[in-house]
Amino acid sequence: MAIVVGYVPRPEGQAALDRAIEEATLRGTRLVVLNVSRGDALVDPRYASAADWDAVKAKLDASGVEHEVAQAIEARDPADQLLRVAEETNAELIVIGLRRRTPVGKLIMGSAAQTVLLEAEAPVLAVKAPKE
Amino acid sequence: MSSTPTATATQKEGRSEYGVALLLLVLGGWAIVDGLSLTDTASRGPVSAKTMPIVVGVLLVAMAVLLVIDLARGGRGEAEGGEDVDLSHGSDWRTIGLLVGAFVANALLIERVGWPISGAILFFGTTFALGARHYVRMALISILLSVGSWYLFFLGLDIKLPVGLLKGIL
Amino acid sequence: MDGINALIDGFGTALTPVNLLYAVIGVVLGTAIGVLPGIGPAMTIALLLPLTLRLEATQAFIMFAGIYYGGMYGGSTTSILLNTPGESASVITAIEGNKMAKRGRGAAALATAAIGSFIAGTIGTLGLALLAPEIVKLAIKLGAPDKFAIMLLAFIAVTTVLGSSKIRGLASLGIGLLIGTIGIDRSAGGQQRLTLGIPQLADGIDVVVVAVGLFAVGEALWVAAHLRRGHAEVVKVDGARMGREDWRRSWKPWLRGTAIGFPFGAIPAGGAEIPTFLSYALERKLSKHPEEFGHGAIEGVAGPEATNNASAAGGLVPLLTLGIPTTATAAVMLGAFQSYGIDPGPRLLSDHADLVWALIASLFIGNTILLALNLPLATVWAKLLNIPRPYLYSGILFFASIGAYATNTSAFDLWLLLIIGILGFFMRRYGLPVVPAIIGIILGPVAEYQLRQALQISDGQLSGLVNTPFSVTVYVIAVILVVAPVVIDRIRSSRAGDGDGDGTHHVPHLTPQSANQEGQ
Structure with a gap:
């Protein structure tokens, strides 16, 4: 059993990570942190830089929870990758960050979060970044 | 570098380079045959209509021969690099096939169904070929681009692209 | 000083609100x-x-002037922010610029590149304005044999200097000349040549279709077949702007870079990678901080960037005075002139003085706008890199198709575009440089015409081709261009003790494999 969190180097990703650490501490389970990208643009702001990724690892080490981190660039959809990892690790909870969006914006942009919510077997905890 | 074949993979690639020589030979032969079939009436001086095709044909045939010699001695054409080019894997023929397919569809359809539709098919098809899978977003951008460009050409540049099926609507 | 007065008139044209907008x-x-x-x-x-093509020629060229300098600048911005093997001319900038950015000196690197480009571009354009009328004074006296000799030189230079294999360069030139021959031969008898009886080919293949096919469709197909996955990391631009010390270390490299770049750009087949490399090597030698090179030395950004832009300005000299393009961009601009029915060459400056001076004036203006826009906007530009590749390359194919169709509103051109695009793909695949082909297509018919003229004047005597001191000189230069590399190669390989093919080996760093890319 594990908690799987999809991390993005943004406020909502940060919020998701913080919340996932809390949950993992409470439940005493292993935490799997995932940062994935389709790798189809020259630059993907959702893909953590080396420095950023180090900060995530440092935070996890400091929290004392048992954890595992994985970063990957794969042709498939990031949501699918998250779901697959959740299945493989037999996740009891998936934590994702949610951007604040209007319904129309959502329609045009599609969303990884939606795919995860619709297709995940495990319960999904969706976290938004705190309002400024 | 081009002159040092290393792995067997490059050797296999090398064989297909003889195809380039063959293409040059065919093009050169065509130019020479076509040049010889011309009559040189109405031209003053030694440079008639024939001269250019024959000279170019001879150049191409000569390069075909030299290329074969170069290849036999182990020369290799250097594939072109670039910001977004990853030469570590071979050419992705499936993507190329799909792209050409979308292109051909546009060429066949443009005068039948009009640019707003054929252009959208072109854009949708090429983004699909290149690996995008957000179908809603792809469709919206495709339609926006093809209809938008139709209006841009019509209103801004006074070029009437085929309107086809959407006649009367746009 | 008539150049200066004409230039002031040019500014008058270029500074009208509409033209400024373009x-x-x-x-x-x-x-x-x-x-x-x-x-x-x-x-x-x-x-x-x-x-x-629906715009007035002046406006189109004002816009092209902006694209010409803007494109160069954009290339160096990316190479500082990301360490990508970019356009051949900015390879050197990437070495030091990206290292500087990683050390937190990104803002200074961008600034020295921007200001250096501005200074070099301005001095280079001034050089163009002063030099062009003088060269035209000489060039206007040139006869058909001289012009033919210059074209032959351009062909030889572009095939031997660019790219690593002469055979492939010449093969590419041959393909270009072949495509250029297609259609009715207007000056001798009006027969159809190489048209395969297809009526749409009687008028020849439109240069727009060829340029779009080779550069846009061919390139998009090529990249699509080898699409890179994964990311480059954008370095955050922060840290201090250029300080006093940076200025002190930058101004000499800027000026030296300009001095190196301009003449290299101005000689046919200059290209930008050799002069930028030279500038880099020179700065490294002269620097008081040679230990910083390779770790982000500001001189290593300032010099090559200035060189790059000065050579772009220099490249316009042969284009506007002799009608000889030295880079892919110049070749496409030459195609644009032809599409407007304007024949670039010695007469351009007298027949279309307004256009040329407006173009030159807008180069100055464009340079200034660049300096004003780019320093504050660098991070905004970097956002463009987030566009997913599928949309980017689909966009290229989309606009290529619409453009080719709109040229003659005929679906036939779409088929031609596809064929030429596939040809462009295979040329990139097998290392046939694209630039000689496009130059062959554009200059081939002109060269044929000049040859015919020259031999008609001499009544068919081949000596008519070499009866002027100018043409003899040009042929001597051409022979040197062909023979010198072979001789150097022989000497080098006899020292190294390995006999090797047709001189396909070369200095590794000096000619990056992107040498035949449409760099600038």
């Missing part, structure tokens, strides 16, 4: 395109040709 559009578009991976200025101008 200059801004050109600069913004050029920079955006230069930043985007896989799209160079040559492709941009090719893609815009069909759109601009």
Whole structure:
């Protein structure tokens, strides 16, 4: 059993990570942190830089929870990758960050979060970044 | 570098380079045959209509021969690099096939169904070929681009692209 | 000093609100395109040709001027922010610029590149304005044999200097000449040549279709077949702007870079990678901080960037005075002139003085706009890199198709575009440089015409080709261009003790494999 969190180097990703650490501490389970990208643009702001990724690892080490981190660039959809990892690790909870969006914006942009919510077997905890 | 074949993979690639020589030979032969079939009436001086095709044909045939010699001695054409080019894997023929397919569809359809539709098919098809899978977003951008460009050409540049099926609507 | 007066008139034309707007559009578009991976200025101008053909020639060229400098600048912005093997001319900038950015000196690197480009571009354009009328005074006296000799020199130079294999360069030139021959031979008898009986080919293949096919479709197919996955990391631009010390270390490299770049750009087949490399080597030698080179030395950004832009300005000298393009971008611009029915060459400056001086004036203006826009906007440009590759390359194919169709509103051109695009793909695949082909297509018919003229004047005597001191000199230069590398190669290989093919080996760093890319 594990908690799987999809991390993005943004406020909502940060919020998701913080919340996932809390949950993992409470439940005493292993935490799997995932940062994935389709790798189809020259630059993907959702893909953590080396420095950023180090900060995530440092935070996890400091929290004392048992954890595992994985970063990957794969042709498939990031949501699918998250779901697959959740299945493989037999996740009891998936934590994702949610951007604040209007319904129309959502329609045009599609969303990884939606795919995860619709297709995940495990319960999904969706976290938004705190309002400024 | 081009002159040092290393792995067997490059050797296999090398064989297909003889195809380039063959293409040059065919093009050169065509130019020479076509040049010889011309009559040189109405031209003053030694440079008639024939001269250019024959000279170019001879150049191409000569390069075909030299290329074969170069290849036999182990020369290799250097594939072109670039910001977004990853030469570590071979050419992705499936993507190329799909792209050409979308292109051909546009060429066949443009005068039948009009640019707003054929252009959208072109854009949708090429983004699909290149690996995008957000179908809603792809469709919206495709339609926006093809209809938008139709209006841009019509209103801004006074070029009437085929309107086809959407006649009367746009 | 008649150049100066004409230039002032040119500013009068270029500074009208509408023309200024086109200059801004050109600069913004050029920079955006230069930043985007896989799209160079040559492709941009090719893609815009069909759109601009409805504009007045002056406005189109004002816009092209903006794209010309903007594209170059955009390329260097990306190479500082990301360490990508970009356009051949900015390879050197990437070495030191990216290292500087990683050390937190990104803002200073961008600034020295921007200011250096501005200074070099301005001095280079001034050089162009002063030099062009003088060269034209000489060039106007040239007869058909001289012009033919110059074209032959251009052919030889572009095939031997660019790219690593002469055979492949010449093969590419041959393909270009072949395509250029297709159609009715207008000057001798009006027979159809190489048309296969297809009526649409009787008028020849439109240069727009060829340029778009080779540079846009061919390039997009090539990149699509080898699409890179994964990311480059954008370095955050922060840290201090240029300090006093940076200025002190930059101004000499800027000026030296300009001095190196301009003449290299001005000689046919100059290209930008050799002079930028020279500038880098020179700065490294002269620097008081040679230990910093390779770790982000500001001189290593300032010098090559200035060189790069000065050589772009220099490249316009042979284009505007002799009608000889030295780079892919210049070749496409020459195609644009032809599409407007304007024949670039010695008469251009007298027949279309307004156009030329407006173009030169807008180069100055574009340069200034670039400096004003780019320093504050660098991070905005970097956002363009987030566009997913599928949309980017689909966009290229989309605009290529619409442009080719709109040129003659005929679906036949779409088929031609596809065939030429596939040809462009295989040329890139097998290392046949694209630039000799496009130069062959554009200059081939002109060269044929000059040859015919020369031999008619001499009544068929071949000596008619070498009866002027000028043409003899040009042929001597051409022979040196062919023989010198072979001799150098022999000497080098006899020292190294390995006999090797046709001189395909070369100095590794000096000619990056992107040498035949449509760099600038």
